[in-house]
Amino acid sequence: MKEIVILGAGYAGLRALHVLQKSGADIHITLIDRNSYHYESTSLHEVAAGTQKDEKICYDIKDVVDTKKTTFIQGNVEKIDSDKKEVYVDQQTLPYDYLIVALGFQSESFGIPGVKENSLEMVDVKTADQVHKHIIEQMKQYKETKNEEYLRIVVCGAGFTGIELVGALVEGSKAFADIAGVKPEDIQIYCVEAVDKILPMFSDKLGQYCLKYLDKWDVKLLTGKPIKKVEPGAVVYQNSKDNENDLVALNAKTIIWTTGVSGSHVIGDSGFEERRGRVMVKPNLTDPKHDDVYLLGDVSAVMDPSSNRPYPTTAQIALKMGSYAGKDILNQMKGKPSEPFSFKSLGSVASIGNTHAFGVVGKTEVTAYPASFIKKAIMDRSLFETGGIKEVMSKGRFDLYH
Ligand code: NAD
Numbered sequence: 001m002k003e004i005v006i007l008g009a010g011y012a013g014l015r016a017l018h019v020l021q022k023s024g025a026d027i028h029i030t031l032i033d034r035n036s037y038h039y040e041s042t043s044l045h046e047v048a049a050g051t052q053k054d055e056k057i058c059y060d061i062k063d064v065v066d067t068k069k070t071t072f073i074q075g076n077v078e079k080i081d082s083d084k085k086e087v088y089v090d091q092q093t094l095p096y097d098y099l100i101v102a103l104g105f106q107s108e109s110f111g112i113p114g115v116k117e118n119s120l121e122m123v124d125v126k127t128a129d130q131v132h133k134h135i136i137e138q139m140k141q142y143k144e145t146k147n148e149e150y151l152r153i154v155v156c157g158a159g160f161t162g163i164e165l166v167g168a169l170v171e172g173s174k175a176f177a178d179i180a181g182v183k184p185e186d187i188q189i190y191c192v193e194a195v196d197k198i199l200p201m202f203s204d205k206l207g208q209y210c211l212k213y214l215d216k217w218d219v220k221l222l223t224g225k226p227i228k229k230v231e232p233g234a235v236v237y238q239n240s241k242d243n244e245n246d247l248v249a250l251n252a253k254t255i256i257w258t259t260g261v262s263g264s265h266v267i268g269d270s271g272f273e274e275r276r277g278r279v280m281v282k283p284n285l286t287d288p289k290h291d292d293v294y295l296l297g298d299v300s301a302v303m304d305p306s307s308n309r310p311y312p313t314t315a316q317i318a319l320k321m322g323s324y325a326g327k328d329i330l331n332q333m334k335g336k337p338s339e340p341f342s343f344k345s346l347g348s349v350a351s352i353g354n355t356h357a358f359g360v361v362g363k364t365e366v367t368a369y370p371a372s373f374i375k376k377a378i379m380d381r382s383l384f385e386t387g388g389i390k391e392v393m394s395k396g397r398f399d400l401y402h
Helices: 011-019 041-049 126-144 160-182 204-216 266-268 315-333 368-389 389-395
Strands: 001-007 027-033 037-039 059-062 068-075 077-081 085-091 092-095 098-101 105-107 150-156 188-192 220-222 227-233 234-240 243-251 253-257 259-261 290-295 349-350 357-361 366-367
Touching: 001 011, 011 027, 011 098, 011 315, 011 368, 037 041, 041 126, 041 160, 041 368, 059 389, 098 315, 098 366, 126 160, 126 253, 150 160, 160 188, 160 204, 160 349, 204 357, 204 366, 290 315, 315 368, 349 368, 357 368, 366 368, 368 389
Parallel strands: 001 027, 001 098, 027 068, 098 290, 150 188, 150 253, 188 220
Antiparallel strands: 037 059, 077 085, 085 092, 105 259, 227 234, 234 243, 349 357, 357 366
């Protein structure tokens, strides 16, 4: 019997688990995650803004574990020794025949001073929930002090995450305003972005759609303003391109850092050849030096032949990688050669609030309600692919059918 260890119960890890559990192969699986639950990382911005309850984006990992084939251990993965074929989890050493590393992402500060100390990150359910609680507390403080900085929320970075968060915050602003005793339009939402053009992967038309709503909602989007440091209660950005000394401090009591992510620190700690926690994997998603170690999702870099750059890390590609790795391990066990991993993106859709979204599906650009509908259908599908029909029935986005 072969021992397969899966690190991480995110999209990739749970998808691989599903394929392996139903295979009927002579295997035992050990699944390890620091939490007892899986969460939809694509919905963290909604928890942070309070527009979605945390329990709605989580389900119990035990729900998808077949105990005849799989042992689930809740613990912290510290290190991998891929020469000894061992994983260190808290005080335990776990040997493996095949390893799937799907440990997800962490926030990337790019070494900018003060980020860790003075801004909030939004990388898992706990931190998203902390963001929400923090905002509520600032609204209460406003009621006491009437200091406008308590009403000001600054989102750092206007990538997919930043823009989706801004949209959700706009939607949450009515609830915030009620607590502060002000009008929703008094809640000031800023987004500070280093480059001039946001979401460059989309056409100008889609970019304009997004900008139109941000403008309508009075979001203060500052582009071409790289953040140079974060101080207690202030984001400091460079105001003019050619003058490094032209720094402006934007005071705010809520500062949320969403300028990008890197793969789990366990990758670097374990001596893999990596860049920002991502390993350039072989065509069958294994480590170049270890055929028995698969790296999936945010810890993996796979070249997109059409752009000659690694594919962006999305839930969609993580799910595909999980399916692929499960099947490839079964092939390896049978002595069959690997087919190279291939990926064709179905497109990407960004939500701005619950009812607005924009993106590309296949080759078609979508906006407004159809895009929002597709976005929710994508979420239901990923719930189905990791959790099955039970999780879709209890956590699915059925408001799209109304
Ligand atoms: P990102 O790297 O896509 O965007 C980060 C943004 O922050 C960029 O626009 C960058 O210019 C800006 N930035 C970086 N440093 C800065 C600085 N010092 N000052 C100001 N701005 C700065 O990161 P993300 O948005 O966290 O997304 C991570 C990955 O997850 C991406 O691959 C993304 O495509 C994916 N994602 C997809 C979806 C979706 O499909 N709906 C949603 C969220 C995230």
